[in-house]
Amino acid sequence: MRKIKLNIHASVGNISEDRSKRYTLSLSRDTVFYFQNKKIAQQKRVEIEKYYTNHILLLNDLFVQAFSNYRYYVFTLKPYEIAFMKETFNDIEKHFDKALKPTDSPNSNYFKFGALQFIYDGLSSINSFLSQKSRVKQDHVMSSKCEATDLHILSLKEMSQKFNQKFSKTYSYESTLQVIHLKNHA
Secondary structure, eight states: OOOOOOOOEEOSSOTTTOGGGOEEEESSSSOEEEESSHHHHHHHHHHHHHHHHHHHHHHHHHHHHHHHHHHHHGGGSOHHHHHHHHHHHHHHHHHHHHHHOOOOSTTHHHHHHHHHHHHHHHHHHHHHHHHHHHHHTTOHHHHHHHHHHHHHHHHHHHHHHHHHHHHHHHHSHHHHHHHHHHHHHO
């Protein structure tokens, strides 16, 4: 089974000045975790990888559901609408591949989480389009399906943000500064 693989990097700068943040695991520009040693960093990396692998499996289920909903309406869509939907589905598939592709570049984690963001946005775009179609056709069942899918997408996105915030409280740069501050005055 394919999994999300993240990279840990040694912190940039003079390590002797600040030993509390020797290793970093960056998920985005705003979400960077700092670790005191490589063992802790690797343990947390495994935990984060497992969470986001499960997360991407749930996103894949939503992708399958969105594709099924699209196929439900495919014979009533105009050619340019079909082209839009096919292009969006292809782009989402490419971003699934980007998120799951193992690479060692320093920015690979950013690209993976940018791909996850694109998947959220792409699924929301497809769902919004299908929701509008269902309202025009007065298809209350499909409208309810689209509303439920939209809630699933939003809840997954919120779960991801809360998961990152949980780690940020413990492993952000500010938390290491507070610990240093407490140690220096104790």
